[in-house]
Amino acid sequence: MKSWLLFCLGWLSFVTGLLGLVLPLLPCTPFMLLAAALFARSSPRFHHWLLHHPWFGPPIRDWQDHRGIRRDARRRAIIFILISFSVSLAITPMIWVRGLLLAILVILLGWLMRLPVLEPVAMKK
Numbered sequence: 001m002k003s004w005l006l007f008c009l010g011w012l013s014f015v016t017g018l019l020g021l022v023l024p025l026l027p028c029t030p031f032m033l034l035a036a037a038l039f040a041r042s043s044p045r046f047h048h049w050l051l052h053h054p055w056f057g058p059p060i061r062d063w064q065d066h067r068g069i070r071r072d073a074r075r076r077a078i079i080f081i082l083i084s085f086s087v088s089l090a091i092t093p094m095i096w097v098r099g100l101l102l103a104i105l106v107i108l109l110g111w112l113m114r115l116p117v118l119e120p121v122a123m124k125k
Contacts, residue, residue: 003042010038010046017056029059029077036060068116077112081105 017031032050039047051057051064059073069077085105092098 006038006042007046010035010042013038014050032056032060033063036064062118066116066118068118071117071119074112074115074117078109081108081112 013031013035016026017028017035020026020028020031036047036050039050051061059069062068062070062073085101089098089101092101
């Protein structure tokens with residue numbers, strides 16, 4: 001029963017992560033990391049599939065192995081965060097929502113900049 005519940009939550013997290021690829025303000029990576037953790041406890045087959053997926057696998061393995069993010073991945077994340085927040089700020093008419101978006105933007109970028117950056121030498125095994 002517990003394994004089935006973790007498996008379902010893993011798929012829910014994976015689908016939410018997929019939505020995060022296209023929806024502004026919904027992150028992809030934390031949901032993919034959660035899906036990997038849930039699949040590790042419920043389905044070795046899907047855990048292996050996710051870890052070896054060409055798009056999602058490398059960042060998940062980087063986080064699991066080194067607790068860090070590659071420099072190019074962080075640069076892309078910053079660019080996409082700035083684009084999505086800029087669009088959201090441009091179309092939002094309410095001042096208080098703009099202030100909230102700016103606060104979230106500052107917190108998110110601050111957190112992202114504090115993550116350890118993986119250098120190519122550190123990633124070799």
